[in-house]
Amino acid sequence: MNKWFKHIGLAIALMFSAVCFANGADAPVEPQASDAQIWAQLKDGATGYTTSDSQFHNQPINTYDLRVLELRSDWLAPGLMLALFGMIIIFALFIMVNGISKLHHGFSGKMVHRWSKFDVSIHWLGAIPCLLLILTGLVLLAGRFFFQPYLGEGFWASMVNGAKQVHDVMAIPFMFGWALMTLLWAKNQLPKMYDVKWFMVVGGYINFGPFKGKHPDAGFANAGEKMWFWAFAFFGLIISASGMLLLFPNLFEPSRTLSLIALVLHSISAIIICAFSIVHIFMATVMSEGGMECMISGYCDENWATQHHNLWYDEIKANGTLKYRD
Numbered sequence: 001m002n003k004w005f006k007h008i009g010l011a012i013a014l015m016f017s018a019v020c021f022a023n024g025a026d027a028p029v030e031p032q033a034s035d036a037q038i039w040a041q042l043k044d045g046a047t048g049y050t051t052s053d054s055q056f057h058n059q060p061i062n063t064y065d066l067r068v069l070e071l072r073s074d075w076l077a078p079g080l081m082l083a084l085f086g087m088i089i090i091f092a093l094f095i096m097v098n099g100i101s102k103l104h105h106g107f108s109g110k111m112v113h114r115w116s117k118f119d120v121s122i123h124w125l126g127a128i129p130c131l132l133l134i135l136t137g138l139v140l141l142a143g144r145f146f147f148q149p150y151l152g153e154g155f156w157a158s159m160v161n162g163a164k165q166v167h168d169v170m171a172i173p174f175m176f177g178w179a180l181m182t183l184l185w186a187k188n189q190l191p192k193m194y195d196v197k198w199f200m201v202v203g204g205y206i207n208f209g210p211f212k213g214k215h216p217d218a219g220f221a222n223a224g225e226k227m228w229f230w231a232f233a234f235f236g237l238i239i240s241a242s243g244m245l246l247l248f249p250n251l252f253e254p255s256r257t258l259s260l261i262a263l264v265l266h267s268i269s270a271i272i273i274c275a276f277s278i279v280h281i282f283m284a285t286v287m288s289e290g291g292m293e294c295m296i297s298g299y300c301d302e303n304w305a306t307q308h309h310n311l312w313y314d315e316i317k318a319n320g321t322l323k324y325r326d
């Protein structure tokens with residue numbers, strides 16, 4: 001039996017049995033029962049009495065629909081592990097075989113304005129909490145199956161408790177970052193016909209075969225970035241709404257069915273955002289030479305702009321908004 005859960009169960013059971021169980025609850029826990037009996041009854045959905053008057057207050061373990069436990073252990077937890085570690089392995093192998101996308105004419109040294117300071121700030125306001133949410137979410141969703149068996153009891157208890165605290169707090173800045181990025185950047189992320197061609201040659205990032213040396217047209221954002229942006233906008237909405245429901249049950253008072261739906265949607269969205277994030281991070285830091293500078297200073301090298309975002313560069317040059325760093 002999982003010792004940590006046993007302790008929590010026992011603590012709750014003791015609280016219950018100390019105060020109550022004389023009040024005609026459905027299946028009261030016997031005050032004299034052994035630890036194992038108490039735990040078994042709690043897992044069977046035993047109810048008791050508390051001074052709270054919120055819904056479901058008297059049932060510490062929800063046995064409403066146990067199919068969600070199987071879904072969680074067999075699909076969602078392995079899914080998130082794969083989205084994180086699987087994508088890292090796949091992308092690392094891809095880069096080893098394919099190599100990165102170098103600037104064909106090297107760095108020009110002339111830096112073109114691309115993102116404002118405010119844009120860079122809201123990117124990191126969303127991105128840093130997002131990364132922490134992915135890591136702590138992994139502990140909360142998959143840790144029990146993949147990490148706990150290899151960790152000491154005390155270490156695991158501290159780890160899962162810390163993950164829960166960080167996860168709850170980081171949700172708030174993440175949502176601000178998500179809302180600002182989604183609202184302010186959407187106009188540059190609208191799909192265009194030339195995006196189809198970008199996908200057909202995989203953005204020119206393949207360094208062999210018929211794809212080698214291709215430079216598909218791209219505006220301010222290329223087709224891959226647009227796909228990431230809209231996935232982030234949509235699943236960011238789902239993950240934020242479901243997360244709020246789970247974080248503030250007293251405020252929204254969801255039914256048990258809605259809570260379980262929120263839990264499942266939250267995990268599915270996390271898997272998708274995590275997989276995209278890994279690709280996005282690899283693209284920004286390793287794959288696209290010179291790309292990272294955009295989200296540090298807000299400027300990009302002129303050769304990077306002409307190679308990766310030719311239509312945007314031509315447009316700002318033509319309309320006079322091209323601005324170099326002093």
Ligand code: HEM
Pocket residue numbers: 114123126127128130131181185221225226228229232277280281284285291292293294295
């Ligand atoms: C270490 C982690 C990350 C790095 C190094 C990074 C880097 C970058 C860079 C360099 C850009 C600008 C690309 C361009 O100008 O064309 C960018 C854009 C963007 N980032 Fe990140 N990012 C990271 C994590 C994240 C995370 C976790 C999120 C999600 C919250 C995110 C969301 C976005 C979005 C929505 C865009 C605009 C679309 C795009 O240009 O791809 N980033 N990021």
